[in-house]
Amino acid sequence: MTTEGTAEGRRPRLRDIAERVGISEAAASFALNGKPGVSEATRRRVREVAEELKWSPHQAARALSGAGSSTVGLVIARSMQDVGSELFFHRLMSGMQAVLSRRHYGLLLQAVDSVQEELETYRRWKSEQRVDGVVLVDLRRDDPRPAALVELGLPALIAGGPDPLGLVPSVSIDDAAAMTAIVRHLRDMGHERIAYLSGPPSMLHVHRRTEAFERAGSELSLGHCRVESTDFSAAVGSSVTESVLRARPRPTAVIYDNEVLAVAGVGAVRRLSLRIPDDVAVVVWEDTPVCTALQPELTALQRDAAGFGADVAERLLRLLAGAPVADYAERVPSLLARASTLGARGPADPR
Numbered sequence: 345m346t347t348e349g350t351a352e353g354r355r356p357r358l359r360d361i362a363e364r365v366g367i368s369e370a371a372a373s374f375a376l377n378g379k380p381g382v383s384e385a386t387r388r389r390v391r392e393v394a395e396e397l398k399w400s401p402h403q404a405a406r407a408l409s410g411a412g413s414s415t416v417g418l419v420i421a422r423s424m425q426d427v428g429s430e431l432f433f434h435r436l437m438s439g440m441q442a443v444l445s446r447r448h449y450g451l452l453l454q455a456v457d458s459v460q461e462e463l464e465t466y467r468r469w470k471s472e473q474r475v476d477g478v479v480l481v482d483l484r485r486d487d488p489r490p491a492a493l494v495e496l497g498l499p500a501l502i503a504g505g506p507d508p509l510g511l512v513p514s515v516s517i518d519d520a521a522a523m524t525a526i527v528r529h530l531r532d533m534g535h536e537r538i539a540y541l542s543g544p545p546s547m548l549h550v551h552r553r554t555e556a557f558e559r560a561g562s563e564l565s566l567g568h569c570r571v572e573s574t575d576f577s578a579a580v581g582s583s584v585t586e587s588v589l590r591a592r593p594r595p596t597a598v599i600y601d602n603e604v605l606a607v608a609g610v611g612a613v614r615r616l617s618l619r620i621p622d623d624v625a626v627v628v629w630e631d632t633p634v635c636t637a638l639q640p641e642l643t644a645l646q647r648d649a650a651g652f653g654a655d656v657a658e659r660l661l662r663l664l665a666g667a668p669v670a671d672y673a674e675r676v677p678s679l680l681a682r683a684s685t686l687g688a689r690g691p692a693d694p695r
Contacts, residue, residue: 356397356398356399357399358372358373358376358399360397360399361376361390361393361394361397361399364393364397365386365389365390365393367382367386367390371386371390372390375387375390375391376390376391376394413473413474413475413476414448414449414450414476415449415450415451415452415474415475415476416440416444416449416450416451416452416475416476416477416478416479416657416660417451417452417453417454417465417466417469417474417475417477417478417479418437418440418451418452418453418454418478418479418481419453419454419455419456419462419465419466419478420433420453420454420455420456420481420482421455421456421457421458421459421461421462421482422455422482422576423455423457424455426576426577426604427455429578429604430576430602430603430604430630431603431630431632431633431634431649432602432630432649435649435650435652435653436481436503436649436650436652436653436656437451437453437653438650438653439649439650439651439652439653439654439655439656439657440479440653440654440656440657441653441657442650442653442654442657443653443654443657443658443661444657444661447661449476449661452469452474452475459484459487459488459489462489463488463489463492466478466489466492466493466496466498467496469498470496470497470498475498476499476664477498477499477500477501477660477663477664478493478498478499478500478501479500479501479502479503479656479657479660480493480500480501480502480503480504480512481502481503481504482504482547482549483502483504483505483507483547483548483549484546484547484548485546485547485548485551487507487548490502490507490509490511490512491509491511493512494511494512499660499663499664500512500660501513501514501515501656501659501660501663501669502514502515502516503515503652503653503656504516504517504548504549505548505671506671508548513659513663513669513670513671513672514671514672515652515655515656515659515671515672515673515674516671516672516673516674517647517652517673517674517676517677518673518674518676519549519552519553519556520552520553520555520556520559521556521676522553522556522629522645522647522676522677522679523553523556523557523560523599524556524559524560525645525676525679526599526627526645526679527557527560527561527564527566527569528560528564529627529643529679529681529685530597530599530625530627530685531564531566533597533621533625533685533686535566535596535597535625536566536567536568536596537566537567537568537569537570537593537594537595537596537597538557538561538566538568538569538570538595538596538597538598538599539569539570539571539572539588539595539597539598539599540553540554540557540569540570540571540572540598540599540601541572541574541581541584541585541588541598541599541600541601541605541609542554542571542572542573542574542601543573543574543575543576543601543602544573544574544575544576545573550573550601553601553629554571557569557571557599558571567593568593568595570588570591570595572584572587572588574601574605576601576602576604576605577604578604578605578607578608579608581600581604581605581606581607581608581609581612582608582609582611582612583612585598585608585609585612585613586612586615586616589612589613589616589618589624590616594624595624596623596624596625597624597625597626597627597685598624598625598626598627599627599628599629600626600627600628600629601629602628602629602630603628603630603632603634603635605628606626606628606634606635606642607634607638609626610626610638610642613626620640620684620687621640621683621684621685621686621687622687625643625684625685626642626643626684626685627642627643627644627684627685628642628643628644628645629644629645630644630645630647630649631644631645631646631647631680632644635682636682639683640682640683640684640687641682641683641684642682642684643679643680643681643682643683643684643685643686644679644680644682645677645678645679645680646677646678646679646680647674647677647678648674651674652674655672655674659672
């Protein structure tokens with residue numbers, strides 16, 4: 345494609361505008377950035393030419409001019425396959441983008457392999473002024489990211505949390521209350537031996553869910569509450585489910601941390617010739633269309649992930665505007681009881 349006034353295939357530069365108008369590059373920059381030093385007529389002509397050439401400022405030029413990027417960054421330290429397969433992230437980002445686009449902001453997403461690589465991304469983005477602020481997800485225990493972002497001077501908000509050190513504001517969900525609701529529901533259905541297949545224990549929300557699971561089991565005097573950690577993958581979810589259900593005494597209910605683990609777990613239950621919910625009840629942390637596509641339909645926590653993302657974006661934009669932003673807790677998700685836990689009140693086969 346040829347751009348008028350430039351060499352074929354080349355993005356128009358500030359120099360092209362300056363040459364077309366017959367002024368210096370500095371004067372063109374002043375005109376485009378609303379700075380004094382050029383006449384109003386020159387300013388109008390520069391903007392007309394910039395529009396004709398379909399010119400947009402390069403990031404380096406934006407950095408030199410002090411202009412913001414009108415972009416929010418989101419780095420996820422998981423494989424892109426994990427990010428793509430978990431519907432929560434899709435809903436989170438769609439909710440964020442709904443708010444950001446109305447304010448003419450963009451969302452820059454990057455998946456990395458580790459927290460260290462995530463920190464390197466933030467340093468690079470800060471030096472290049474690629475983003476005005478970032479959203480943190482999957483807060484870790486003893487997480488180095490909040491302090492690093494404060495040191496960098498890069499505004500941030502946590503989706504999840506709150507930050508134990510109080511360095512970065514957050515929008516959070518009460519994981520403890522949600523887990524307690526699940527355990528109480530299973531107890532009411534007659535279950536006393538429950539397994540929880542969690543994500544990595546290094547993640548703070550997983551740690552909080554695990555603590556709540558064990559505390560609820562103790563308070564309700566359940567016979568046996570077992571926690572098994574996974575990496576959120578289907579392969580590990582399947583193998584751990586088989587291991588858990590081959591144990592004696594066998595759990596009569598299993599809680600899964602996301603829909604990927606739950607789908608893999610249901611497959612493992614069927615391979616072992618067990619019935620849901622007669623032999624084992626199933627609960628999944630995140631309600632998705634998969635939960636109602638499976639038979640029997642899966643009991644799940646219902647939370648508005650898109651609304652959660654919208655709240656995150658709204659509060660980050662307030663932070664970028666210089667307004668005070670405090671921690672905010674979303675309402676506790678509601679439990680949608682379906683056939684995977686309602687079909688039997690306590691398995692008849694206690695093995």
